[in-house]
Amino acid sequence: MSQQLILVLNCGSSSLKGAVLDNASGDVLLSCLGEKLGLPDAYITFKFNGEKNKVQLSSNPNHTGAVEALMEELKKHGFDSSIAAIGHRVVSGGETYSESILIDEAVIAGIEKCIPLAPLHNPANLLGIRAAQEIFKGLPNVAVFDTAFHQTMPEHAYMYAVPQELYKQHGLRRYGFHGTSYRYVADEAARFLGKDKNSLRMVIAHLGNGASISAIAEGVSKDTSMGLTPLEGLVMGTRSGDIDPAVFGFLADNAGLSVSEATDLLNKKSGLLGLSGLSSDCRAIEEGALEGHPGAKLALEVFVYRLAKYVGSMAVAAGGLDVLAFTGGIGENSDIIRSKVLDYVSFLGFTEDKEANTKARFGNAGVITTADSKAIAVVIPTNEELMIAQDTARLSGL
Known part of the structure; x- marks a missing residue:
């Protein structure tokens, strides 16, 4: 096992999906799913070596509580000191981000500006980022955007046939999603087919x-x-x-x-x-x-x-x-x-x-x-x- 593990977080409005990957092999060592976050009966389920362990989040039933529980689970398996960086799925980067980026306060502000384009998703993604920064202090965090891969679309593909003022003033255009999946599958399909x-x-x-x-x-x-x-x-x-x-x-x-x-x-x-x-x-x-x-x-x-x-x-x-x-x-x-x-x-x-x-x-x-x-x-x-x-x-x- 590598001493450099990557934690991947994908936060929804009331959920948190996580996975710990070995940077050397790409193997998933541990995964988790937090559900009902924000409600009194919130919980998180961990999967390790094929076995599941459910933990109630009664004392802190939110995204921060879920990440805290994740940290405790990592400690239990001796992974906590090996986490080297955290990657976050962020749904919309609008036109601001055409590739993944290290997160700093300016990037957080950019993600916040894209909230009108993904009002259900980006706020939840930001909760996960803040929770990770609080619990895993000092570690680098990276934002990987669903929309980034599609920023290569030509204008005639992404523009709606509406007054252009709506695009210029409000960003009304086609952005697309699932970009991280498309990027992976395009590479893998070509490799698989030689x-x-x-x-x-x-x-x-x-x-x-x-x-x-x-x-x-x-x-x-x-x-x-x-x-x-x-x-x-x-x-x-x-x-x-x-x-x-x-x-x-x-x-x-x-x-x-x-x-x-x-x-x-x-x-x-x-x-x-x-x-x-x-x-x-x-x-x-x-x-x-x-x-x-x-x-x-x-x-x-x-x-x-x-x-x-x-x-x-x-x-x-x-x-x-x-x-x-x-x-x-x-x-x-x-x-x-x-x-x-x-x-x-x-x-x-x-x-x-x-x-x-x-x-x-x-x-x-x-x-x-x-x-x-x-x-x-x-x-x-x-x-x-x-x-x-x-x-x-x-x-x-x-």
Whole structure:
């Protein structure tokens, strides 16, 4: 084990995900999940050597309390003195940050300025940063931004067709998310296939409860489906994805919903959940569809159809399509969805290898198209924690 361990933190408004990685090997030595933070019954669960340990945070049920409990767990396993730096997932860096950066007060102020672009996420990310600075005094902290990778998008891809004053004064534009995952998968797909990333025209689908898709050419992001917020684009677990913006007026006039209520509905009660009336979990949707549940069947077909349409549009952004990569919880494990998508986009040169597609699950990377396919489809498990840890080590001089 290396004496230089990296702690990776990903804070939500009421949650904290953490992982300790060995800087030399990239192995995860310990992970944790803090939940219900801010409530009296907050707790954090640690996983070490396959065993879980749940700790109540009754005395300090917030992000600082969760990080304090994490420090105690690190001490228990003798890791505390080996933590060399802390990497933080930060959702939005706006146009200010196009790459990861060492955190100082100026960076914190920059993240605060981006709060209007990610009002639910950036404040929580800042809580994690402050907690880490307090508990792990003197250690370097690094911010790794979801939006940074997409700062290479051309103007015609990121601008909305609205008065430009809204962009100039308020930053109203498309930013995209999941950038850390795309950066990792683009590199790993090229390595796995034995090809030069800069010569590949790739479309990568990051599919999970939150889902997006991106076009990558010459090694950089050319376009992506999420926009100002993560609501735009694909159908997701509880998010509607693309929808007529006049829906807000329609819901106000006909359902009596305010803007905030309509926004909440589109973010938390729509997507697979809203269409199926069954679940936001893709596994439950697939099972329901196989059993003939009408809502589940509809949700599955809408999800796949919208995704396939976006594959075509992202091929335009990439200037063609050499590689289609699937990643994320759904992308890595759902051979059903991958098969349906490949069927839709077969005209782009894809021929599914059904046996290979079935095998490429549960962390197994693999090419899922036949050898004579004109384009390659591949499954690449993502590893955002490793990407954050690598950036953190590099910027910390480790």
